[in-house]
Amino acid sequence: MAAQRDALLAERTGLRPMDFDGVGPNTWVGRVSGVEDVRLPTSLRDYECRNNRLALLAIETDGFAAAVRRAVLNYGATRIGLFIGTSTSGIQQSELAYAARNPGESALPGDFRYATTHDLFSVAGFARNVLGLRGPAHIVSTACSSSAKVFGAARRFIHAGFCDAAVVGGVDSLCLMTLYGFNSLQLVSDRPCRPADRSRNGLTIGEAAGFVLLEPRSADTEICLLGYGESSDAWHMSTPSPDGAGMARAIRAALDCANLGPDQIDYINLHGTATRANDVTEDKAVHGIFEGCAPCSSTKGFTGHALGAAGIVEALFCCLAIENQVAFRSLNTVDVDAAIRSPILLETQSKPITNVMSNSFGFGGSNTSLALGRPP
Amino acid sequence: MIEVGIESVGVIGPGIGGWRDAEAMLMSPEGFDIGAEHPRRTPARLRANERRRVTPLISMVMQCCEDTLSRNRNGGTSMRSVFASSCGDLLIVDRILSDLTLPGRPLSPTDFHNSVHNAPAAYWSIACGDNSASTSMAAYDSSFSAGFLEAVGSVKQHGGRTLLVAYDYPPPPPLRAFRPLAAPFAVGLILGDTPGRWRVEVTLEETDAFDSMRDPGLEAMRLGNPAARSLPLLERLANKRAGSVKLPYHANLAVAIDIAACADD
Numbered sequence: 001m002a003a004q005r006d007a008l009l010a011e012r013t014g015l016r017p018m019d020f021d022g023v024g025p026n027t028w029v030g031r032v033s034g035v036e037d038v039r040l041p042t043s044l045r046d047y048e049c050r051n052n053r054l055a056l057l058a059i060e061t062d063g064f065a066a067a068v069r070r071a072v073l074n075y076g077a078t079r080i081g082l083f084i085g086t087s088t089s090g091i092q093q094s095e096l097a098y099a100a101r102n103p104g105e106s107a108l109p110g111d112f113r114y115a116t117t118h119d120l121f122s123v124a125g126f127a128r129n130v131l132g133l134r135g136p137a138h139i140v141s142t143a144c145s146s147s148a149k150v151f152g153a154a155r156r157f158i159h160a161g162f163c164d165a166a167v168v169g170g171v172d173s174l175c176l177m178t179l180y181g182f183n184s185l186q187l188v189s190d191r192p193c194r195p196a197d198r199s200r201n202g203l204t205i206g207e208a209a210g211f212v213l214l215e216p217r218s219a220d221t222e223i224c225l226l227g228y229g230e231s232s233d234a235w236h237m238s239t240p241s242p243d244g245a246g247m248a249r250a251i252r253a254a255l256d257c258a259n260l261g262p263d264q265i266d267y268i269n270l271h272g273t274a275t276r277a278n279d280v281t282e283d284k285a286v287h288g289i290f291e292g293c294a295p296c297s298s299t300k301g302f303t304g305h306a307l308g309a310a311g312i313v314e315a316l317f318c319c320l321a322i323e324n325q326v327a328f329r330s331l332n333t334v335d336v337d338a339a340i341r342s343p344i345l346l347e348t349q350s351k352p353i354t355n356v357m358s359n360s361f362g363f364g365g366s367n368t369s370l371a372l373g374r375p376p
Numbered sequence: 377m378i379e380v381g382i383e384s385v386g387v388i389g390p391g392i393g394g395w396r397d398a399e400a401m402l403m404s405p406e407g408f409d410i411g412a413e414h415p416r417r418t419p420a421r422l423r424a425n426e427r428r429r430v431t432p433l434i435s436m437v438m439q440c441c442e443d444t445l446s447r448n449r450n451g452g453t454s455m456r457s458v459f460a461s462s463c464g465d466l467l468i469v470d471r472i473l474s475d476l477t478l479p480g481r482p483l484s485p486t487d488f489h490n491s492v493h494n495a496p497a498a499y500w501s502i503a504c505g506d507n508s509a510s511t512s513m514a515a516y517d518s519s520f521s522a523g524f525l526e527a528v529g530s531v532k533q534h535g536g537r538t539l540l541v542a543y544d545y546p547p548p549p550p551l552r553a554f555r556p557l558a559a560p561f562a563v564g565l566i567l568g569d570t571p572g573r574w575r576v577e578v579t580l581e582e583t584d585a586f587d588s589m590r591d592p593g594l595e596a597m598r599l600g601n602p603a604a605r606s607l608p609l610l611e612r613l614a615n616k617r618a619g620s621v622k623l624p625y626h627a628n629l630a631v632a633i634d635i636a637a638c639a640d641d
Contacts, residue, residue, distance in 0.1 A: 078582055078629070087492065091469070098473040098550070106550055114554035120464070120493065120514035128626075136580065137626060138515040138522040141464070141493035149511055156529030160378055162580050177472055180481045181488035230509030232501040237429075238489040249507055363489055364498025366510065 001062050005320050008328045011348065013302050015192045015204055020174045025183040028192050030206025030304025031174055032057070040126075047126040049090030049117040050173040058171070058209035059130055067213050068131045071165055081166035082137040083153040084124050085146025087308035089139075090117035092175040123171050127211075135163050141308065143362030144271070146170060147210070148311030148370055152228045154214050169211035170312035178307060179205055185238060193274035193305070194332040195298035196283075196344045200274045206304025210312035217375060223319050226260065226355065226371040229253025233365020239277055240361065244285035247359070250367035251289055254357065258371035265294045265371070266353040267327040268342075269314045271361045272298020273305050282359065283340040290342065294357075297345040301331030311360040311368065318356040318372045326350050377579045379636075380531050381572025385613055386444030386564035388414050388436050389597065389604065394443040402607075402614040405591035410559050410600065417442075421503035429486055430499060433465045433545040436562050437496040438503065441541055444564030449573075455537040455566070456530050457510040459497040460523025462602040463555060464514070465490065466547035496543070509534075519544070519602040520563070521625040524633075527567050528578050537568040542603040558600025563610065574613055577634040586624040609633055 007014065018024045020031055038053035059065050071080055097112040116122050120139045128137055136157055140149045147170020154166035172178075182188045182205060189202035217224060231253065233246035240247065255262065268290070271282055279298075286296060299317050306313055321327060327349045336344045355373035387398035391408065393415030401408050419427065419438035430438070437459070445453055468491045475483050489495070494512035501510060515522035520542040527540035543562035547555050566572070587608035589595040598607045608621045612635055620634040 091473075094469075094473055094551070095476055099477050101477075107553065108550050112554060114551065115516065119462070119516060119555070121462070121516040125516070134626070134628065136522070136525060136629070138513045138519075138526070140511060140513050142497075142510075142512050143492040143494060152509075153511070153513075153526060153529075156526065156533045160525070160529040160532045162525055162529065176476050176481065177469075177483075177488075177491070180476065180483045181472070181485075181491070184483040184485040184488055230511070231507050232498070232510050234501040234505050234507050236502070237495065237498055238485075246507060253509075362494065363492045364494045365501065366494055366498070366512075 001320065005324060008302060008317065008320065009348065011329060011331060013192060013331055015304055021176060025179060025188055026190050027188045028204045029174060030204060030306065032207055044126060044129055046113055046116040047122060049093045051090040051123055051171055052126045054173045054207060054209045055123050055127055055171045056130065058211055059127065064211055065131065068167060071213060071215065072132055075164045077132055077134040079164045080133050080135045081154055081157045081163035082124055082128055082133050083140060083150040083166060083168050084127060085140045085150050085170040085308045085311060086120060086123055086172050087141055087143050087146055088172060088175050088178055089120045090122050091177055092173065093117035095176050131167065133167065142366040143364060144307050144310055145360040145362035145366045145368040146308035146311060148360035148368035149230065151225055151370055152230060155228065165215045167211060167213055170309035171209040172306055172308040173207045187275050189274065192332050193300055195272035195274040195300055195330050196279050196336050196340050197333045198335045198337045200276065200279065202275055203273045204304040206306045208303060208306035208309040208313045210309060210316050212312065221375050223322055223372060224375050226373050227254045227258025229257055229369045231367045233367065235365050238363050240281045241365065242281060244281045246365050247282055247285035247361055247367050248288055250369045251285060254369035254371045260355055260371060262290045263293050265290065265355050265357050267321050267356045268294050268296040269318050269356065269358040270296050270298040271359040272300055274300060280337065280339050283342050287341045292341065292343055295327050295345050295349060296342045297328055297330035299328055314358045315370055315372060318358050321356055322353050322374065325353050327353065377577050378528055378532055379575065379577050380528055381568045381570050382574040382576055383449060383537065383566040383568050383572035384444050384447045386440050387610065388440045388443065389561040390414060390559045395447065398610060399614045402611045405594050408593040410593060410597055414560060419503065422499065426499060426502060429490065431465055431467055431490060433467060434496050434499055436545065436560055437541060437543050438500060440543065440562035440564045441500050444539065444566060448566055453504040454506050454508055455539050456508045456534060457497060457539040458523050458527045458530060459494065459512040460519045460542040462514055462516050462519045462544050463547060464493045465495065466551050470548045470551055517602050518625050520605045521623050521631045524631060531567050531569050535569050537566055540565045540567060542606060544601050544603050558596060561597065561601040561604040563603050563606045574638045575636045577636055579632045581630050581632045582628055583630050584628050586622045586630050
């Protein structure tokens with residue numbers, strides 16, 4: 001978290017020219033350094049894949065594993081839920097297995113493992129083992145809203161009494177499928193992504209892992225999940241409903257759930273992918289509700305679009321905004337699109353921040369907004 | 377313990393084109409053939425251009441949703457939804473993985489957007505014009521139990537009704553060797569905060585005990601598809617008798633569902 005905070009405050013991007021795959025589309029990527037060197041515990045070697053290595057990197061950072069160990073002592077291993085968002089899990093292992101076949105050969109190499117790598121639940125099974133959790137667990141996979149939706153799942157499971165606390169997270173790692181898939185939809189920029197900019201021409205794909213331990217509020221609580229809102233566009237598989245109505249519905253639901261008015265939100269972390277369609281549509285939804293009263297930025301110029309992990313990354317950036325009383329600038333944005341009316345932060349702004357909102361929208365019109373803030 | 381109502385059930389599986397077929401099969405399982413095709417109907421609610429894009433899996437899920445909603449007494453298609461599937465659409469993923477080995481890696485944009493785990497949920501929301509919240513999730517062989525808990529939690533937290541659909545489809549050959557699913561299967565439930573046709577009490581129990589199917593064919597189905605782990609519950613619902621079932625969840629965890637009362641048809 002300290003490294004993230006420093007980079008956000010220093011306005012330093014983590015994007016670099018494509019260096020993930022030798023051939024690759026002509027683009028930039030938000031590749032996490034050193035993932036290749038991570039080694040899983042010997043007893044969990046079946047889980048070896050880029051996605052689980054990235055997950056372990058995050059679990060072992062910031063004292064997170066120790067915090068979960070304390071929670072296990074407190075609540076019991078079966079009373080802590082685990083909900084992780086991912087879109088492609090360890091599918092890179094299948095990419096490698098398919099590529100390793102000889103021409104005309106159908107069978108995959110014998111040492112290929114499906115359940116512990118490619119399968120969506122792989123990262124949840126892995127994290128359950130690493131953290132010693134024995135309670136409810138599932139993966140949420142709703143494309144780019146996945147790891148925002150895990151907060152809702154945790155809240156529901158705790159409310160229903162299926163668990164007392166929950167680990168939520170998001171893990172998505174670079175793979176050919178997403179790089180070439182978004183490229184086939186002509187949604188990938190050939191330069192670092194430029195959210196809300198007049199010249200924006202697509203997203204930059206990134207990778208990330210993040211985790212949060214959610215516990216019932218206590219006297220020590222510094223930041224709360226105040227509310228969440230979810231909706232469906234019911235419009236199209238890969239383009240948002242142009243009037244922004246679906247997104248607006250999620251934002252309103254989050255405000256209602258948090259019992260907050262639009263004027264009580266001090267900063268909005270936009271989904272802001274830097275595609276032509278997303279940014280202008282999201283602005284219709286945001287401006288329609290906030291009418292310019294809250295400063296906005298997308299932080300994807302720093303991280304790229306981490307897809308199924310974007311929600312958790314940006315929720316954590318919102319926590320940093322509250323802790324540091326600073327609204328982050330929209331990196332790489334120079335000249336704001338005239339069609340965008342919300343106040344886009346072109347400079348980092350120090351200001352009092354009590355409540356924040358984070359938007360995450362995915363393919364198929366899966367919309368989620370989170371409201372985070374100081375305990376009310 | 378949490379109380380919810382089950383308002384309606386839908387099932388698609390081998391030789392099963394809806395809940396009426398499933399009821400008959402569960403009462404007299406001798407005729408069940410796991411190798412039988414499922415009766416196919418074109419999803420009526422989809423627009424023609426969307427219909428062209430759907431895959432066999434999406435088609436099966438839509439059919440299951442339509443069957444579930446067809447006996448929905450309270451009317452109205454608008455409700456929250458939970459889509460639970462272990463594998464999603466591996467037919468498409470296999471095509472994408474094969475395309476990625478070709479020179480230039482020519483992916484089909486339609487394949488790519490259909491490959492997201494929430495594609496069936498998206499097509500369903502588009503078909504119904506329903507803006508309600510929807511989640512798509514996975515928990516390997518425990519996907520049905522996980523989805524059931526999420527749907528119960530949804531009803532408990534938000535009130536009203538929630539559609540749960542659990543489904544899986546056997547992968548194509550290269551992946552099938554590593555994830556051998558026996559046959560396509562989909563089950564839909566409408567859960568609500570009123571008693572519905574069945575009033576059930578749900579508890580998460582720390583136990584490794586769970587129910588299986590007495591009939592060997594149905595037991596093979598139960599084990600052959602994560603969505604069919606629901607069969608002991610479906611059998612109980614078909615029998616219209618009070619009683620309880622335990623479904624396996626994660627190791628040493630089971631979802632206990634106590635059917636307290638059921639209304640006549």
